[in-house]
Amino acid sequence: MSSIEMSPQVIFDLPADHCKKWLSEGRAIWLKNPILFLALSLIVVLVRRNLDSLTYDYLILLSYFSDALLFAWLFLGLKNRTDSRVWSLITAGGRSLKGRIFRVIFTGVWGIPAAITSYFIFLFAPEIIRMVVVLNGDALVATCLLFLGLCLGGIISLLLSLLPVLAAIQMARDPFATLQSSGLWAYRGVRAGLRPVTLLFIVLLSSCLALNFIVTFVIGHIPLEALSDDNQNWFMQTLMESQLTLFLVMNGFLALLYPMVSDLLRSADQDLSDEIFSDTDKKVQGDAFWVFVLERAGLALRSLSVMSVLFLSIYAVFEGYDQAAEWFVYSIFSYLWGGSFKKSAHGWRQGLSWWIRYRFLITPIAMALLLVGFFALFDESGDESSTP
Amino acid sequence: MKPNKNKNKICLTLIRLIGVTTALMLLSGCKPATKEVFQDSLLQNPSFRVHLISREISNWLGVRSYIEELEQHESEHKLDIEEKTLVRGRRIAARIVEQAIALYPFSTDWDWELHVLESDIFNASCRSGGKMIVNSFVLEDGRFDDNQVAMVIGHEIAHALLEHSRADLGRLAVAVGGGFVMSQSFKMGRMRWDTVSNGIQTLSLPIGRKAEREADLLGLALMTKAGFDPVQGASIWPDVGDVPVGSKISSRLELYESSHPSDRERFEFLSKTAAKFEQLKAVNK
Numbered sequence: 001m002s003s004i005e006m007s008p009q010v011i012f013d014l015p016a017d018h019c020k021k022w023l024s025e026g027r028a029i030w031l032k033n034p035i036l037f038l039a040l041s042l043i044v045v046l047v048r049r050n051l052d053s054l055t056y057d058y059l060i061l062l063s064y065f066s067d068a069l070l071f072a073w074l075f076l077g078l079k080n081r082t083d084s085r086v087w088s089l090i091t092a093g094g095r096s097l098k099g100r101i102f103r104v105i106f107t108g109v110w111g112i113p114a115a116i117t118s119y120f121i122f123l124f125a126p127e128i129i130r131m132v133v134v135l136n137g138d139a140l141v142a143t144c145l146l147f148l149g150l151c152l153g154g155i156i157s158l159l160l161s162l163l164p165v166l167a168a169i170q171m172a173r174d175p176f177a178t179l180q181s182s183g184l185w186a187y188r189g190v191r192a193g194l195r196p197v198t199l200l201f202i203v204l205l206s207s208c209l210a211l212n213f214i215v216t217f218v219i220g221h222i223p224l225e226a227l228s229d230d231n232q233n234w235f236m237q238t239l240m241e242s243q244l245t246l247f248l249v250m251n252g253f254l255a256l257l258y259p260m261v262s263d264l265l266r267s268a269d270q271d272l273s274d275e276i277f278s279d280t281d282k283k284v285q286g287d288a289f290w291v292f293v294l295e296r297a298g299l300a301l302r303s304l305s306v307m308s309v310l311f312l313s314i315y316a317v318f319e320g321y322d323q324a325a326e327w328f329v330y331s332i333f334s335y336l337w338g339g340s341f342k343k344s345a346h347g348w349r350q351g352l353s354w355w356i357r358y359r360f361l362i363t364p365i366a367m368a369l370l371l372v373g374f375f376a377l378f379d380e381s382g383d384e385s386s387t388p
Numbered sequence: 389m390k391p392n393k394n395k396n397k398i399c400l401t402l403i404r405l406i407g408v409t410t411a412l413m414l415l416s417g418c419k420p421a422t423k424e425v426f427q428d429s430l431l432q433n434p435s436f437r438v439h440l441i442s443r444e445i446s447n448w449l450g451v452r453s454y455i456e457e458l459e460q461h462e463s464e465h466k467l468d469i470e471e472k473t474l475v476r477g478r479r480i481a482a483r484i485v486e487q488a489i490a491l492y493p494f495s496t497d498w499d500w501e502l503h504v505l506e507s508d509i510f511n512a513s514c515r516s517g518g519k520m521i522v523n524s525f526v527l528e529d530g531r532f533d534d535n536q537v538a539m540v541i542g543h544e545i546a547h548a549l550l551e552h553s554r555a556d557l558g559r560l561a562v563a564v565g566g567g568f569v570m571s572q573s574f575k576m577g578r579m580r581w582d583t584v585s586n587g588i589q590t591l592s593l594p595i596g597r598k599a600e601r602e603a604d605l606l607g608l609a610l611m612t613k614a615g616f617d618p619v620q621g622a623s624i625w626p627d628v629g630d631v632p633v634g635s636k637i638s639s640r641l642e643l644y645e646s647s648h649p650s651d652r653e654r655f656e657f658l659s660k661t662a663a664k665f666e667q668l669k670a671v672n673k
Contacts, residue, residue, distance in 0.1 A: 045572075048572055049572075122583040122584055122587075123583060125587075126583060126586065126587055126590075130641060130644070130645075133640060133641055133643075133644045134637055134640045134641065137640060137643075139594075139643040139644040140594075142644050143590070143591060143593075143594060143644070146587055146590060146591060147591055149587070150584065150587050150588070150591075153584075154570060158573075161573075204570075204573075205566070205570060208566050208569050208570060209562060209563075209566045212561070212562050212565045212566045212569065213440070213562050215565075216440045216441075216558060216561040216562050216565065217440045219561075220439075220440045220441035220442055220445060220557075220558060220561070221441075221442045221445070222445070224442075224444045224445060224448055227445070227448065229452060232448075232449065232452045232453075235445075235449075236449075239557070239561045239565065240560070240561055240564055240565055240568065241565065241568045242561075242565040242568065242569065245565060245566070245569045246568070246569045246572050246573070249569050249573060250573070253573065314637075315637070318637045318640070319637045
């Protein structure tokens with residue numbers, strides 16, 4: 001394979017007022033097919049609810065695959081239908097996906113790096129703020145920082161959660177798309193729509209809070225006669241986890257999907273048009289995007305390693321060595337893992353063997369096995385010493 | 389024409405100045421009287437809240453959770469308390485409840501009740517609907533006098549009268565529920581949702597600390613009106629505040645992560661207010 005020199009640069013930015021256009025178009029689309037959107041929202045909400053309430057947290061990741069199919073079907077159905085009937089939409093979507101269904105579903109795999117990144121954001125943001133309090137001692141500043149952190153984390157999560165959606169739709173609409181190239185298209189689309197999508201997040205969050213305000217008021221004023229002593233837990237769960245609000249917000253999101261994704265992918269098309277890259281170049285460009293993702297992930301992990309060293313110092317000064325040792329392990333782990341990402345990026349760039357290209361997957365598995373072995377040994381020796 | 393324009397500008401500036409000053413004066417007039425003054429009318433006007441949960445539902449939830457907690461404690465035989473400890477708690481509570489009903493007539497319908505839980509931890513609670521649980525640590529002979537116990541019970545009754553749990557529930561339902569919807573929309577799963585939920589609850593802690601100060605003030609007023617000594621009552625804080633906080637990091641994080649003001653702050657505020665209440669009581673006599 002030839003060496004990859006290309007570095008993804010965004011050359012097309014959508015203005016923020018596209019958000020207004022999406023909202024008005026989304027409203028028109030919803031009004032034309034209310035039953036379809038109500039039914040589809042119900043399916044999406046039920047699938048997520050069931051996956052989320054299972055024993056293992058990470059099963060929610062499976063919904064990336066179900067969403068990839070549903071969203072791609074809806075998008076292509078709306079794009080290729082011949083008349084306004086719901087059946088026409090369903091059949092048009094099905095026809096367009098023929099022979100590509102499994103590839104489209106598999107594109108949902110782009111949701112996993114998105115989920116991991118936002119997981120780390122929400123894991124580390126509160127910890128960073130706690131450290132700010134330890135060093136600075138100002139609770140008000142920390143509370144404001146926490147608020148900003150949650151908002152920023154939410155915006156980044158929304159942008160990241162769009163990646164698998166765009167990638168799935170790109171895979172569905174382009175017969176020459178590969179897993180990597182669809183990721184590249186999705187990335188370019190999200191970058192191009194940074195401003196309107198961020199604005200859309202603020203609109204969604206505000207409407208979500210406003211809707212939840214109304215829903216809480218309605219639920220909170222149910223006549224007492226309608227409630228029995230047995231359904232107290234149900235009442236509390238309904239209040240704190242408003243599925244009704246989620247259902248309404250999902251309706252909005254699905255209605256916005258077609259105008260939003262059309263514009264975002266059109267921007268990516270202009271950015272990565274056939275005049276610049278032929279279909280045969282898509283493999284190379286896709287690999288270039290892979291290199292780009294691996295390099296950024298490596299950099300992020302190395303940054304986490306530096307942050308862990310900072311935490312380790314704070315804990316060593318204020319708390320003692322137990323917590324510091326924990327952060328020491330994190331820092332070593334993230335440093336080595338980050339290094340493996342960089343080596344993998346180098347492997348992909350130079351077309352080296354699979355052993356180097358997939359180092360980013362092999363290293364954490366090897367380290368995890370090493371840690372498990374170490375703890376097993378440690379526990380065993382601990383048991384022996386405790387025997388009278 | 390120029391002097392006219394200048395005149396107009398000056399007039400406009402003056403009008404703006406007068407407007408701003410008037411607004412400021414009006415606002416200062418609207419400012420509530422200082423809360424350090426012992427007035428019944430003031431105590432009936434806690435800070436403005438929009439209640440998203442009806443009083444009936446709030447009371448129902450309070451009573452339900454009380455029943456559940458009692459059932460659990462009963463099965464663990466933690467309610468088998470000496471008769472005199474129970475009688476002492478109920479005697480002190482009855483005097484404060486009398487004042488509570490006089491100040492907050494809506495609590496007349498509440499079925500006031502107090503149980504004592506066998507526990508070595510300093511804790512007490514009063515749910516909406518007038519259901520109280522006081523730990524035996526607070527009531528056992530010799531540890532705290534009646535005035536100090538009245539301070540604790542008065543504080544908890546104040547929470548119920550000011551409907552703090554009702555306000556908290558509505559606020560959290562909007563914020564946490566909103567966060568839940570966003571987390572589900574982003575497919576965050578329970579794992580990350582817990583972090584976001586904790587973050588949202590940490591954001592609401594300053595409101596919780598404000599509620600504690602309100603309850604301290606009203607609790608002190610209730611016990612004073614019930615004939616207890618407020619200065620002696622406030623002296624409970626140095627006694628219970630000696631509990632070691634833990635590591636240096638925990639003590640530094642206390643102000644950020646605690647749902648209550650620091651013991652030192654509470655003691656200082658209550659001591660000052662109690663002294664004023666004592667003076668006013670003497671004047672009223």
